[in-house]
Amino acid sequence: MINKELKNYIEENILPLYYNLDDAHTIDHARDVIEKSIKLSSFFNNIDENLVYAIAAYHDVGLASGDRKNHHIESEIFVRNDDKLKTFFSDEEINIIAVGCREHRTSSKETPSSVYSCIVSDADGTDPIEIMIERSYHYAHKNYTCEILKNDNKIYEDIYDHLLNKYGKNGYCRYHLKESYTLFNKKEIEDILDNEESFKTIYNEVISIK
Known part of the structure; x- marks a missing residue:
């Protein structure tokens, strides 16, 4: 309590x-x-x-x-x-x-x-993939130069590479507790990131409502 x-x-x-x-x-x-x-x-x-x-x-x-x-x-x-x-x-x-x-x-x-x-x-270190994309997108728009922000492909590539390197199957984001794997569905995130077409579909849906 x-x-x-x-x-x-x-x-x-x-x-x-x-x-x-x-x-x-x-x-x-x-x-x-x-x-x-x-x-x-x-x-x-x-x-x-x-x-x-x-x-x-x-x-x-x-x-x-x-x-x-x-x-x-x-x-x-x-x-x-x-x-x-x-x-x-x-x-x-x-x-x-x-x-x-x-x-x-x-x-x-x-x-x-x-x-x-x-x-x-x-x-x-646990969020739905949509929230991960949204947070990364906000970070890019706050920290990137105006010139880079004109390049949608560059922003997409940076976000995908960042999330893959952090939350993918071989990413550096690892749970410290085995109980976290029970409570949080990390495998679902890994599977989405492992399939770039699936990721890109979700990415476009998230970005379209910005």
């Missing part, structure tokens, strides 16, 4: 921070990671849902610093500097939350130090 005062604090003061982030890291994304993290945590005994909830809620707040490359580190710093959060957790628990934020990135080569880090990392 999540502490009501903690939930109220995060709902009122932390989740609204996502309104100021990019279109690939909206408050809907934060809520989705929270929901998936809580569901995944139910597979384990002696898991503190308050810790899971806090890590999931704070995991991307470091993006507000403007340093996307190091946002996981900025999220860790944010947690350690949040004095209000310290009224809900012990120093040891604050460390678990802070490190969980740092270790959430699927591209990280760092081995997660706790099951809490694994839970949020796996939940964060």
Whole structure:
């Protein structure tokens, strides 16, 4: 059971921070990671849902610093500097939350130090293919030059290559927990990415409504 005062604090003061982030890291994304993290945590005994909830809620707040490359580190710093959060957790628990934020990135080569880090990392790396495409498309339109944005084929190729390299059968995005393979249908994503024609059909459907 999540502490009501903690939930109220995060709902009122932390989740609204996502309104100021990019279109690939909206408050809907934060809520989705929270929901998936809580569901995944139910597979384990002696898991503190308050810790899971806090890590999931704070995991991307470091993006507000403007340093996307190091946002996981900025999220860790944010947690350690949040004095209000310290009224809900012990120093040891604050460390678990802070490190969980740092270790959430699927591209990280760092081995997660706790099951809490694994839970949020796996939940964060799980989306329907349509959402993956949409988030990648938003990223491209925010970061690409005007000249590149005129080239629809270039954008498509970059997005497909990125998702294939990250979420394909040989991609670097791997679940840390075997339970994640039970809860999240990664094979479906892999099969779509393995068949470019199937991927392209979905891509065109997603982009057509932009």
